[in-house]
Amino acid sequence: MRKKNQAFMGFATLLFLACCLCICKSMPTEVQRQAVNDRPVIGVLTQIVSDDVMKPFGRTYIPASYVKYLESGGSRVMPIRWVQLTHTDVEYENIFKKINGLLLIGGAVNLETSDFARVAKLFYKLALEANDAGDVFPIWGTCMGLQLLTVLVAGKNLLTETTAENIALPLNLTTEAYSSRIFRDVPPDLIKAVTQEPLTGNFHHYGVEVKTFMENEDLQSFFSILSTNVAENGAHFVSTIEGKKYPFYGVQWHPEVNRFQWKSNLNFPHSRHAVQLSSWMAEFFVNEGRRSLHQFDNPEEEASSLIYSYTPIYAGNFTGYEQIYFF
Ligand SMILES: *[C@@H]1O[C@H](CO)[C@@H](O)[C@H](O)[C@H]1NC(C)=O
Ligand SMILES: *[C@@H]1O[C@H](CO)[C@@H](O)[C@H](O)[C@H]1NC(C)=O
Numbered sequence: 556m557r558k559k560n561q562a563f564m565g566f567a568t569l570l571f572l573a574c575c576l577c578i579c580k581s582m583p584t585e586v587q588r589q590a591v592n593d594r595p596v597i598g599v600l601t602q603i604v605s606d607d608v609m610k611p612f613g614r615t616y617i618p619a620s621y622v623k624y625l626e627s628g629g630s631r632v633m634p635i636r637w638v639q640l641t642h643t644d645v646e647y648e649n650i651f652k653k654i655n656g657l658l659l660i661g662g663a664v665n666l667e668t669s670d671f672a673r674v675a676k677l678f679y680k681l682a683l684e685a686n687d688a689g690d691v692f693p694i695w696g697t698c699m700g701l702q703l704l705t706v707l708v709a710g711k712n713l714l715t716e717t718t719a720e721n722i723a724l725p726l727n728l729t730t731e732a733y734s735s736r737i738f739r740d741v742p743p744d745l746i747k748a749v750t751q752e753p754l755t756g757n758f759h760h761y762g763v764e765v766k767t768f769m770e771n772e773d774l775q776s777f778f779s780i781l782s783t784n785v786a787e788n789g790a791h792f793v794s795t796i797e798g799k800k801y802p803f804y805g806v807q808w809h810p811e812v813n814r815f816q817w818k819s820n821l822n823f824p825h826s827r828h829a830v831q832l833s834s835w836m837a838e839f840f841v842n843e844g845r846r847s848l849h850q851f852d853n854p855e856e857e858a859s860s861l862i863y864s865y866t867p868i869y870a871g872n873f874t875g876y877e878q879i880y881f882f
Contacts, residue, residue, distance in 0.1 A: 583670070595844035596851075596861065598654035600637060600678075601882050602662040603671055608873045609828045613881030614638055618875060619867040620815035621697075623661050627814065628837030630655075630844055632862040636882045638673045638764050645679065651681045653860070655847035656693040658839065659700030661758070661809065663775035666699070666706045666714075679707045686801050693802035693843035698759055701796065701805030703765050708777045717762035719784065723753035723822045725796060726782035735781050735797050737804060741835055748828035755794070755808035755832075756823050757784070761809050762792035778805070802843050810836040 599622070603613035604647070609616065610743045615638050622632050633654055640646050656686050658743050664671045682692045695716070696704040727748050732738045738746065748754060766781050768774050782795040812823040813833035851857035867878035 557817065569869050573741060589846070590765075590848055592655060592845050592850075593849050595655040595678075595841060595847065596633050596653070596857075597625050597628045597656045597658055597841065597844055598633045598635045598678075599625070599658045599660060600635045600671065600673055600675060602660055603638075603664055603669070604881075605663055606874070609870075609879070612868065612879070615882045616881075617862075617880045618811075618816075618876045619878035619880060620811045621658060622862055622880065623815045624811035624833070624837050624869075625658060625813045625854060626843065627834065628839075628841030630841040633860050634862050634865065634880065635674075635880060637670070639882070642674075643819075647677045648681065651678060651685075652849050653681070653851045653857075655849050656695070656839075656844035657682065657704055659694065659696040661698035661700065663699065666703050667712055672703065672706070676707055681702075682803070683801065690848075691802060691843075691846040692849070693847070694804070695840045695842065696803075696805040697811070697830065698809055701793075701807050702761065702763070704796075704803060704805045705768075705774060705778075705793075709771050711772045712765055713767050713771060713774070714761040714854060715764055715767065715790065716760060716788060717764060717786035717790045718760045718788060719757035719762075719786050719792075719807075720760060721822050722757050723824045723836045724755055724757055724784050724794075725750055725752055726755055727784060727807075728782050729780050732778045732781040732795070736780060736802075737781060737795065737836070737839055739795055745828060745831055745835065749832060752824075752826065752828055753822075754808075754813070754824050754826070755784075755810075756821075758821075762786065762790075762794075765791040765793055768793050775825075777801075802846075804840065806836070815877075816875070818871075821875055 599617050601617055624634050665670050682694055685692045723734045778796040780793050781797055784793050784794045810833045813829040816823050865880050867880045868880040871877045
């Protein structure tokens, strides 16, 4: 009898403890829970048209693959048509207050003297200030976007020739990658695939060499190197970086091509793991955007700002892209 009672008491205590644990566990998270924005909008700076065959269609463009990539991660996209703006800082500040992150896409412009670089720098500065004030604002740079981020942080162009043109490579992950925000939650089988299979498409002639990066105090203290690769000339270049303090990210490779570009003469990885990696990157960055509470002033303004009112054109017969938005 006594034994049974003890057992019952033990059970009751367990129940009580369990409840207490539940409450104790839920209380602090309730208090610490931060507002989440499940309707993020990521801004994309339109890219200058430099290719003659593209000139008849507009002055600036965004390949549709980047748009689909962001949309696949659960975001909407706002094209930032900076060429059409009057270039007052107030205009950029206004846009900044409405979007929840910025994607700097690939292209070919001067990273110090072009208008594109100047506009990117404005957003970069606004993002630094905002993040410092606790107003989270993520930036992701792909290919030239990564290069641009390094120029903005270092205050000078440190690029050297690191050609890896039309080649898919595995990533040589650094030790830091395993505890990084980008990679720490990636499932082990995908991490293994990333390091062993050619899942990252490279289309570049320049990059930041690991040695250059390590010797630059500004870059060193701002970014962690998460992966490196070897160029055709043997140079080791930085292929994935992540801000130590800021939610800024850069990849020298192209995660969007794995799911949204199909030119058969270009080495776009399309394997199951390649698709998974691309999805992972898109979802990661968009989720960073959910931490930003910026919003449009009203639904009409939002509707007229988003990419949905633009139509991409078929470009598969004159570019490496299937579809492009021109502005
Ligand atoms: C991978 O990176 C390490 C340094 O992090 C370097 O020593 C090694 O040579 C690299 N391996 C390849 C195959 O790039
Ligand atoms: C590409 O295809 C479109 C649609 O078929 C056609 O109108 C256009 O003239 C073609 N462009 C070139 C450069 O061949």
